[in-house]
Amino acid sequence: MLQKWTQPMFSGRNSAEKRREAIEAAHLAVAEAMTAINHDDVDAARKALSEAPKTHFADVGWKVGLAGAMVDLLAGRMRSSVNKFVAVCSRLDDTSLPKDDKNYLRLYALYRTSEASKDRKAPPSLRDLVEDFRFDHTLVDPILRKDFPLKKVDPEAEAAPPPPPPPPAMEG
Known part of the structure; x- marks a missing residue:
């Protein structure tokens, strides 16, 4: 007697689902790692990655x-x-990211390495990848700007919005 298969043997659906789940898990891990990095917690960032x-x-x-x-x-x-x-920056052209996103990420790498260097200059290998390009900051994916900010942000300052101004005194 032939046995009925509950799933097709060569189904693209299962592999596509697994791929989507892996991509989503990687996105979440990177977001968690970048949050830890913004709090200067190397161990938590390493664990998340x-x-x-x-x-x-x-x-x-x-x-x-x-x-x-x-x-x-x-x-x-x-x-x-x-x-x-x-x-990573030299292979960004292999991705389907828009040109503005790729250039933004290259600039991000340049900024971070120049901040960390002793002479405040980025290494020539990165400068060569970033030279002579433009991008429109408004066209960069907001998630990229959140995970990889060009400017260092203070996590506490970002969490607490400024208090509203006092209402104007009414004179009568």
Whole structure:
């Protein structure tokens, strides 16, 4: 008697679902790692990134790579972080990201390495990747701007909005 299969043997649906789940898990791990990095917590950032599943570079691997470079930078491993930044930035053209997003991320890497260097200059390997480009900041994905801000933001200052101004005194 032939046995009925509950799932097709070569179904693209299961692999597509697994891929979507892995991409979503990697996005969440990077967001958690970048939050930890903004709080200067290297161990929490490293732990969050270790939980990111292995994904293809063009899907979200570039994002995990950038966060990994930031972890190394925060840990004081300048050479390792620069190598990771260069590796990710040089392959951004392999992704489906818009040109503005790619250029924004290259500038992000340049800013972070220049802030961490002793002479406040980015390494020539990164400067070569970033030279002579323009991008429209308003066209950059808001999630990228949140996870990879160009300016360092104080987490406490961002959490508490300023108090509203007092109402004008009414004279009568």
